[in-house]
Amino acid sequence: MLQKGDRQNKSNATCIVIGGGISGLITATVLQRQGIEVTVLDKGRGIGGRLATRRIKYSESIVGVFDYGTQYFNVEQPEFQIWVDDWLQQGVIKKWCEGFGEADGKPRYCGVNGTRGIAKYLAQDLDVHVNTKVVKVSYDKHWLVETENKHYQADMLLMSVPVPQALELLDASLIVLPLEIRFSLESISYHRCITVLALLEKPSNIPAPGGITLEDDYLVWLADNYQKGISPHGYAVTLHATSSFSDDYWNSDDAEIAYKLLSAAADYLDSAVITYQIHRWRYSLPKTFYFEPCLALLELPLVFAGDGFVAPKIEGAVLSGMAAGKLISQRFGLKS
Numbered sequence: 001m002l003q004k005g006d007r008q009n010k011s012n013a014t015c016i017v018i019g020g021g022i023s024g025l026i027t028a029t030v031l032q033r034q035g036i037e038v039t040v041l042d043k044g045r046g047i048g049g050r051l052a053t054r055r056i057k058y059s060e061s062i063v064g065v066f067d068y069g070t071q072y073f074n075v076e077q078p079e080f081q082i083w084v085d086d087w088l089q090q091g092v093i094k095k096w097c098e099g100f101g102e103a104d105g106k107p108r109y110c111g112v113n114g115t116r117g118i119a120k121y122l123a124q125d126l127d128v129h130v131n132t133k134v135v136k137v138s139y140d141k142h143w144l145v146e147t148e149n150k151h152y153q154a155d156m157l158l159m160s161v162p163v164p165q166a167l168e169l170l171d172a173s174l175i176v177l178p179l180e181i182r183f184s185l186e187s188i189s190y191h192r193c194i195t196v197l198a199l200l201e202k203p204s205n206i207p208a209p210g211g212i213t214l215e216d217d218y219l220v221w222l223a224d225n226y227q228k229g230i231s232p233h234g235y236a237v238t239l240h241a242t243s244s245f246s247d248d249y250w251n252s253d254d255a256e257i258a259y260k261l262l263s264a265a266a267d268y269l270d271s272a273v274i275t276y277q278i279h280r281w282r283y284s285l286p287k288t289f290y291f292e293p294c295l296a297l298l299e300l301p302l303v304f305a306g307d308g309f310v311a312p313k314i315e316g317a318v319l320s321g322m323a324a325g326k327l328i329s330q331r332f333g334l335k336s
């Protein structure tokens with residue numbers, strides 16, 4: 001296998017990846033190693049999508065660092081382990097623990113400086129454009145990809161955004177999919193998740209190693225980023241609401257959401273909250289899947305990938321991104 005940064009003979013093939021989450025970055029890495037010229041476009045301020053880490057600076061000495069999307073991951077498949085071994089070797093990730101509550105011997109990994117670090121590491125050798133929202137795509141021998149202020153052109157297009165957002169973009173572009181494929185893609189839906197990022201005055205009461213899954217009406221997960229080791233200068237706690245709370249309170253104002261969720265977590269927080277922020281994830285974990293690693297259209301050089309395809313979470317997104325990379329390479333007549 002080629003290593004990071006290695007390139008094979010440069011081909012003339014070009015590909016645009018819409019979505020700089022983990023799946024799009026993995027595909028882009030695979031393609032770049034094949035010599036394909038690849039450009040990644042992402043609408044976010046930072047790279048990584050749901051690999052999301054944020055700093056909240058309260059004072060010169062108090063700075064909270066929060067993983068507020070992905071919290072940790074484990075490995076089931078050997079293909080994924082190859083990437084994870086590289087991230088471990090490069091000091092991008094570390095083992096957090098072997099389970100929350102009872103240890104089961106399976107490593108749970110997290111980013112050394114937050115999970116967004118994985119995306120930054122993958123992006124460093126790629127042509128990545130953030131703050132770049134794609135608003136329309138069209139195909140006539142080449143793809144023309146329109147963002148709010150620039151056009152890009154390529155032979156192949158990968159959409160690695162949550163499936164409902166891919167369908168919205170295709171609708172805005174007046175691109176009609178074959179009916180059967182449209183129905184299958186429309187059946188992929190995602191849970192919402194409201195997240196509270198709470199900076200505490202003193203250490204939380206969340207048990208070691210700093211994460212707990214709850215069976216609560218309001219809360220499904222609490223993480224202590226200080227214990228996790230990514231927030232040395234602030235007692236930063238991430239609270240994830242249940243899917244039903246997130247649906248019920250999606251349009252409520254931030255103060256009401258914070259009051260309800262912080263009150264529900266009071267025993268675990270065991271501290272005054274200095275400041276907080278709320279983040280609303282419209283697409284957190286998929287409820288349903290496409291049940292293939294990725295989808296390629298025969299009519300257009302268009303491929304779809306992401307965590308809504310074969311399996312949820314980081315591992316599912318990586319496997320989907322790898323499959324898309326292999327398929328696109330093959331379409332260009334390259335061995336993957």
Ligand SMILES: Cc1cc2nc3c(=O)[nH]c(=O)nc-3n(C[C@H](O)[C@H](O)[C@H](O)COP(=O)(O)OP(=O)(O)OC[C@H]3O[C@@H](n4cnc5c(N)ncnc54)[C@H](O)[C@@H]3O)c2cc1C
Binds near residue numbers: 047068305
């Ligand atoms: C709250 C929460 C908790 C989670 N916890 C875990 C966990 O503990 N463990 C785990 O393994 N997984 C977890 N996940 C799931 C994991 O984060 C996702 O499965 C994975 O990150 C999905 O990657 P992706 O590349 O498929 O999609 P995304 O990360 O969503 O990437 C899609 C990208 O597309 C971009 N985009 C969308 N539309 C456009 C457009 N028009 N133009 C340009 N760019 C666009 C977005 O900005 C985004 O960056 C969690 C997710 C959430 C939200």
